[in-house]
Amino acid sequence: MLQYFKSKEFLVSIMAIVVISILLVFGLMQWMDTYTHHDEKIEVPDLSKLSIDETLEILDNKKLSFVVIDSASFNPKYPPKSVIEQDPEAGSYVKENRKIYLTLNPSNFRIIEIPEVIDKTKRQVITQLKSIGFKIGEERYIPDLGKDVVRALEIKGKEIKPGDKFPKETAIDLVLGDGLVEKDSIGAPANN
Numbered sequence: 001m002l003q004y005f006k007s008k009e010f011l012v013s014i015m016a017i018v019v020i021s022i023l024l025v026f027g028l029m030q031w032m033d034t035y036t037h038h039d040e041k042i043e044v045p046d047l048s049k050l051s052i053d054e055t056l057e058i059l060d061n062k063k064l065s066f067v068v069i070d071s072a073s074f075n076p077k078y079p080p081k082s083v084i085e086q087d088p089e090a091g092s093y094v095k096e097n098r099k100i101y102l103t104l105n106p107s108n109f110r111i112i113e114i115p116e117v118i119d120k121t122k123r124q125v126i127t128q129l130k131s132i133g134f135k136i137g138e139e140r141y142i143p144d145l146g147k148d149v150v151r152a153l154e155i156k157g158k159e160i161k162p163g164d165k166f167p168k169e170t171a172i173d174l175v176l177g178d179g180l181v182e183k184d185s186i187g188a189p190a191n192n
Contacts, residue, residue, distance in 0.1 A: 044100060046090035047083040052104070055083060059100060066100045073110070074168070080107040109133075109167035114153065116162040122148040122176055129172055137171035147179025 004010055042062050047055050052068070059066055071084060078084050085103035088094060112133055117125040126136050137155075144151055152175035153160050160172070 041093035044092045049082050063096045071103045074106050078105040111165045114164045125150045133168035135171040137173040139174045141178040144177030146177035149177045
């Protein structure tokens, strides 16, 4: 048996195993590089403000694909239905056929219902309207016993009611009580 380990046949077998192993490892590495597209990278283009059609054309040319994620808020700085965010970001490197996740700008602001805010204080109403997405416009005071109590809501001079619906970011004017009571000629509150 010891004689076999010293024989030429044993050395040839060992050499064959080593050569075959090296060739297998080298072949496997080459196949993995080809299969995984190792060292192949595509720079992700900046897709912001582009329409879906423009985005599709650009990504097709680069052999990339995309998935659209709906946007929850309208951004007036971007055209309607254009890309406002992307992942991975522009300038990143990805492999062929990678999906780019896109957030699109909706066609307009979300429509919001005016809540019941009449007869509440100015501070309560401002907080409530801002929290649901409206802007506060001008304040106009009318003769009323309740100081800074909201007596009406208006948009561009036209009175609106709770339950009416308007786009988010609409400016709503407040009609407030001035807290002054009409007085008669001797200084006592006038009775109507």
